[in-house]
Amino acid sequence: xxxxxxxxxxWAGEETYLLQGATQVPVVHSVGFGYNDVDExxxxxxxxxxxHIYGRNTNPTVHAxxxxxxxxxxxxxxTSASTGMGIISSTLFGLLAPGQRVVSVKDTYGGTNVLxxxxxxxxxxxxxxxxxxxxxxxxxxxxxxxxxxxxxxxxNPTTKVMDIKRLASAGKENGATVIVDNTFATPINQQPxxxxxxxxxxxxxKFLGGHADALGGVAxxxxxxxxxxxHYREINGATLHPMAAYLLLRGMKTLALRIRxxxxxxxxxxxxxxxxxxxxxxxxxxxxxxxxxxxxxxxxTGFGGMLSFMLRENSFDAVRQFVPRLKYxxxxxxxxxxxxxxxxxATTSHVECSAEERAAMGIxxxxxxxxxxxxxxxxxxxxxxxxxxxFT
Ligand SMILES: *Cc1c(COP(=O)(O)O)cnc(C)c1O
Numbered sequence: 001x002x003x004x005x006x007x008x009x010x011w012a013g014e015e016t017y018l019l020q021g022a023t024q025v026p027v028v029h030s031v032g033f034g035y036n037d038v039d040e041x042x043x044x045x046x047x048x049x050x051x052h053i054y055g056r057n058t059n060p061t062v063h064a065x066x067x068x069x070x071x072x073x074x075x076x077x078x079t080s081a082s083t084g085m086g087i088i089s090s091t092l093f094g095l096l097a098p099g100q101r102v103v104s105v106k107d108t109y110g111g112t113n114v115l116x117x118x119x120x121x122x123x124x125x126x127x128x129x130x131x132x133x134x135x136x137x138x139x140x141x142x143x144x145x146x147x148x149x150x151x152x153x154x155x156n157p158t159t160k161v162m163d164i165k166r167l168a169s170a171g172k173e174n175g176a177t178v179i180v181d182n183t184f185a186t187p188i189n190q191q192p193x194x195x196x197x198x199x200x201x202x203x204x205x206k207f208l209g210g211h212a213d214a215l216g217g218v219a220x221x222x223x224x225x226x227x228x229x230x231h232y233r234e235i236n237g238a239t240l241h242p243m244a245a246y247l248l249l250r251g252m253k254t255l256a257l258r259i260r261x262x263x264x265x266x267x268x269x270x271x272x273x274x275x276x277x278x279x280x281x282x283x284x285x286x287x288x289x290x291x292x293x294x295x296x297x298x299x300x301t302g303f304g305g306m307l308s309f310m311l312r313e314n315s316f317d318a319v320r321q322f323v324p325r326l327k328y329x330x331x332x333x334x335x336x337x338x339x340x341x342x343x344x345x346a347t348t349s350h351v352e353c354s355a356e357e358r359a360a361m362g363i364x365x366x367x368x369x370x371x372x373x374x375x376x377x378x379x380x381x382x383x384x385x386x387x388x389x390x391f392t
Contacts, residue, residue: 006256013067031055061242065249072187075220079230084203086238087217094232098124104150107132152181157369161292168196188259189302206336214247262305265372278391280310311366325387335371
């Protein structure tokens with residue numbers, strides 16, 4: 001029986017740990033798990049029997065959280081980490097070896113980009129970063145030899161869209177492991193494994209948790225690859241904390257509801273901004289004017305809560321004046337929460353770049369990233385309208 005993702009958000013992954021009739025999964029803080037029967041202990045330790053040994057490896061609360069994500073992504077196996085970067089680095093270091101080659105794009109998340117440009121090359125892993133929307137170039141690079149194809153869609157902050165099915169198929173034909181960072185879309189809007197990817201990653205800190213009160217990361221995919229990632233993560237020690245796992249698990253119960261509201265709010269806000277005379281351009285995959293709209297329509301069931309826009313007055317000074325005028329938006333680095341958050345890339349995702357570098361990456365100085373929360377869309381629009389008044 002196939003059940004809808006709204007039902008999965010509530011029920012998936014919970015049953016094993018509902019103790020003595022509890023309707024909620026407990027937070028298990030115990031570091032060690034004891035056994036009177038040494039043979040049984042050994043079986044669990046060898047992975048021949050389910051159970052837990054030591055908190056750096058596995059934990060019941062963490063396990064319940066992982067199972068929920070796994071079922072939503074339609075995967076065979078899952079593992080987690082303390083942060084999104086924890087799972088991304090565990091995935092790359094767990095799967096890659098010196099002499100291998102990664103093909104990815106220039107617009108990946110800032111931290112991922114640092115792994116690609118600074119850390120992987122130190123271990124003699126070759127990384128080629130292509131133009132994010134130039135699918136022909138990406139395919140040409142894949143054909144030259146590719147062990148890992150690493151994609152992210154939509155991207156941060158200009159919401160570029162990549163054709164996951166097309167690129168995953170090119171990657172697979174060349175023997176690559178295809179990884180997709182699905183943080184911006186969430187499994188409610190996009191399911192990369194069904195589009196041909198091998199592994200799907202999330203910063204659970206963002207939409208999965210949804211309340212900006214817990215860090216976490218998760219990877220889903222086939223058993224053999226997830227085992228490799230887990231093995232590296234248990235040794236590097238970037239383990240998801242049980243309390244964070246509980247907060248993420250609780251947040252995920254409303255994931256489908258929140259994403260529906262965020263899809264709706266982002267679309268309303270994008271349409272309003274696109275028609276406002278103080279706005280130069282709006283980047284949102286749900287707008288027909290977006291260069292990736294047709295692909296997004298095919299591979300996404302909703303266009304997501306993230307958008308970005310440029311003020312007509314293209315200066316950082318205009319951003320400096322505009323941002324504090326908004327009443328219903330935190331000026332903060334996080335995204336995907338129930339509260340609307342905004343931030344210019346110059347202070348958040350691309351703080352380490354110079355103005356010239358940002359311009360070269362197609363990130364104008366007046367760009368503002370907007371993560372739509374679950375407030376009423378009309379209130380968000382009224383707030384933007386009053387804040388933009390000074391710029392008309
Ligand atoms: C935030 C983010 C990450 C990193 O996650 P952390 O939990 O902050 O480590 C990775 N990818 C994307 C797309 C993100 O937005």
